[in-house]
Each structure stands twice: as C-alpha cells, then as structure tokens.
Amino acid sequence: MENEQEIVVRVKRFNQEKGEWWQEYKLKVDRFTQMTEVLRRIKTEQDPTLAYRASCHMAVCGSCAMKINGEPRLACKTLALDMVKKYGSNVITVEPMDFFEREKDLIVDMEDFYSRMFKVKPRLYPSKEVLEGKAEHRLKPEDQRELWKFEQCIWCGLCVSACPAVKIDPQFLGPAAHAKGYRFLADPRDTIYEERLKILVDSAWRCTYCYMCFNVCPRDVEPVTTIKKTRAHTKFLKERTPVAETGERHIEAIEESIRETGKIQEASVYLKTYGVLGSLIDLIYAFQNGKLKYALIKEEKVKNIEQVKKLMGE
C-alpha cells in the first residue's frame, strides 16, 4: 500500500514466571493505523502470547489504557505515525500503565481503580417522589452544561496511573473518583449532598494540582477542575479534618489578601495559615538559606484596587 512506513514496537512484557523483559516487533503501518491495530496485528501475525486489552477502538470502553512512548494514552486514540512524527523516531515503546498491579504484559489489575470509584457512590440518589413515579426532576440546560464535561469518564484509569498524589497518600481518592463524585455533588437532582461532602472534601485537599490528570484524560474530563470545585464546598461541611481546615484557612487568607491589596502578601498568608509558630519555623529555614531579606518585603498594593474589588464581584 502507498505511504506505508515500517515501525519498531518495543513492548515491555511481563508474566509471573519469567518476570519482565523487552521485546521488539517490526511491522508496516499507514496513517490510519491505531496502536490497538498495531497490537492486534502483532498478536495475530507474529506473537499470539502478547497480552493486552482492547474492545471498542473508539475511546468509549476505556480498555486499552497504556503508556505509549512514556505517555499515558488510550491505544485506540493514538495513531502510530503521530507518535513517530511527535518524537522523531520510528521506534515506539509500549508499556503497561504505572501504579496498578501488573497481570500479564500490558494488562493490569483494575481493582484498585474500581474500589476508588465505588467509594464515591457513583450513581444518582433521586428523591422518594421521583423513585415512586410521583414527580419528575428536570435538569436545567445550564446545570447540564456544568455537569456534562465531568460525566464523560470512561473508567480507563489513565489519570490514576499518572497521579503523584495517589502514590504518596492512601487517603486521596484520586482524580477519576473526584470527577465522578463532583458530578453527583453538583447535581441538583441528587439527595445525599451531606454524605458526599464527607466522602469528598478531605480528599480534595490532598491533590497537588500537578495537572497530570487534565493532561492525560482522553475524554477531556479535567478531574483537577472538579477537585477545585469540590474544595469550594468545604464551607458547607460541619466537621472538618485538619487537612481540610488548614486548606480552607489558606485559601481564605489568599482571597482576603487579594481583596485588600490585589496581591498575595506572603507574610500574612503564612501567618493566617500556619499560625505564629509554624510561620517562624519556616522563617528560620529561609534565614539559614540566606533568604530572610526577601521574607520582609511588603509588596506594593494595586493602585486601582476598586477595579480589583469589582472584578471579584463586590
């Protein structure tokens, strides 16, 4: 066929008996060849022992999540020649997702992912009247638009596999669960708001805003955005954990500082977040590294502070 090009696919293989090894396959592809098709041809034409998951081939089922040239991606949504072009090499590496336990080759155990999703009660809890068929709860178009983006998750696991916070903090639910959780937290038809707050708020303050989930999501769900939006509900939670409490104090201090001066005055934000003792400790560290002179700078206020206040909705 015209415009065919040979590629080398380096697959990180694994099984319980042999452990891990790299294996190379050569094949010809054209500009329409998806990575799922690449794997299918390797399996049917060259090596029936290669194990991977794929089903719909159209970014709907979420089965074919893996790392391609180091990027967490859906294989079906990745054209082989796009990778060749982006990285300037006809060698494409394929590895299983990080974080999850490996089963065989590119197949990982998704149990950890599913348990995260079930923790946030991923379904609508409608009112009794609606359940009994006595009422109908309509969704306004603007509410639907707010929820739509966050509803598109296909449970592929890419965001969790790439998230640095889930690796260091077992109390963080992870990006996908937060997107799902917020999608119901903000749904006006749902009836378990208080319970959802308890599940989601503490965890939301454990995200580090690295934007990895936003970057890798094949459905543009933006889990990090839902985490930000969930934090805004902290004020409605009666009993807050220390993490949520500190976080809320920190953002209140930032908002107040911007409202008053148009800028973040580090010293006052520090004091309000950590208290006098906590701030002093960090000040000592700054001093030891020769940075104290900068800690005492008071940044000039925005001259047109009235304009800032108006933009902040006053």
Added chain:
Amino acid sequence: MTNNVKIAYYPGCATHGLSKDVDIATKKVAEVLGIELVEVEDWNCCGGGFLDERDEVTHTALNLRNLSNVEKMGLQKMVTPCSVCLQSHRLASNKYHENRDLRKEVDKRLKEAKVEYSGKATAEHIVWVLVRDVGLEKIKSFVKRPLTGLKVGAYYGCQMLRPEQVMGFESAFKPHSLEDLISATGATPVTFPMRTACCGFPLMGSNPKGGLRLAYNVLDSAKSSGADILVHPCSLCHLQLDVIQLKVKNEFNVNWTLPAIYVTQLLGLAFGFSPEELGISKLAQKVLKEKGFA
C-alpha cells in the same frame, strides 16, 4: 530576535516576595540579551493557582485584567518567570474563550469594572522566549564563563508543561527546553526520572507532610542521577525547593542537600555575574564554590 525587543513582564507575587532573586536574575539576563522587560502596569495577583477553587469567575476576570493592561501598553506578549502565573493566565483566557456560561458572567464583571480585553494578549514563559525567540546560538554568544563540568538537573515541574493542550510549547512527557538552556551555558544537563513530577508546593497549604514528600522525591531522584545542582522554571518551585530545602532535609533526616536555582540564575552565572549579584542562596553558593564557579 533583533536587539531591544520590548515585552510586557509579569513578575507575580512570589517573584516580588520570597523568590525575589528570580526577579533579580531574570532582569539581569534579559538586559544582557537585549530584551526590554516592561512591568505590566498596576498588575494584580493571578490567584496563585488557588483562587479559582473559590470562584472561577473572579479568577478569570482578575487574570484578564492583567492581559487587558498588557494590551493597553500596546503589547501582546506577556512574559512571566513563574509557571503558576503562566498557567493561571493561559487557563483563564482559554476558559473565557471556550465556556460561554463563564464568559457571560466574566463579561458582566469586566464591564462593571471597565476592563477591556480583546483576546489578543497572551501569557508566555520566559523559558519559551529564551529558547524560541532569542535562540540558543545567541545565548551561547553571551557566555563569558562556561559552566563546564557542572552537572545540572533539569527540573520542569508541572505547570510550564501541563496541560499540554493549553501550554503547547513542548511535549509534556519529553521536554528538552531546560536541557537545551543548560547545555548553552556549557554545563552538563542531567535528565532524571522525576523531572516532570510535582515539587509539592501546592500541597503546602493543606497537607504539608505530603508536599514535603513530593519535594523529597524530586530532590532524591535528581541527586541519585548525579546532579550537583537543580535548575527549575518556577517561582513557586523556588519557594519549595530553594527557600525551604533545609526543611525537606530535616523532615527526611538525610545528610545531603541539592540546591535549586532558577534557570535565569544559571544563565546569569554563565554570563559572568557573581552568585551574590544573582541573589543565589547560601546552599547553592556553597556548591558553586566547590565546583569553582564562585
């Protein structure tokens, strides 16, 4: 890039606060390269990566005010040394263009506050301007003191790279702008596994233990890969990895440090400025002295 190009400069709060040395070094390096950095008139805070969690409309409106001031200055490019300020402005203008419900609310506020934004002014990172507009060859031509033998870890962090679809300058998974700049100074770039992982700064306001763990992971990864010093592109990474580096050291009870300096501080050194002139921290000065660059 021809000489004396004028670019709007947005330092941001940290760059004018605890990361003041980032500001000092960036201005010195820009001057050498013939870039006139004109501070954005009466700029306000971008929200520090946090304000949008409070209110997206407020966050977007405040970021557009800065971009509007850039347009009023007759300029279109606003450059910042801070990855968080960069991402904040880019996300804000992106959301403003894409989300019509949000735009409606933001427009009300802009009108009320008499802020006009045409959509033309955009935020860029100083690293992008250096690599793409100034060019590595021109940078090399200003090197007076090649940093030969210094092994410099290239640390990207998060927000200069991600989300790739909004930042768009280079691959979020295989970036090389910092390695290119490090090589231009004559130093040896060290590419280490955790180079695009988070430094943990955004966790310091809610879960500091987690934040310090992330910082440690980055430093440990670079140290194990043989770096003498770390270079980064962000005023908030600077707070985490430079200003409170000793806190990380004590928290994890380790007997080593890996000083982190801002990318223009590294360029400044190669251009012949002394570490003191560039406001470089004591820890980094010690390493530079040992290696014979101070």
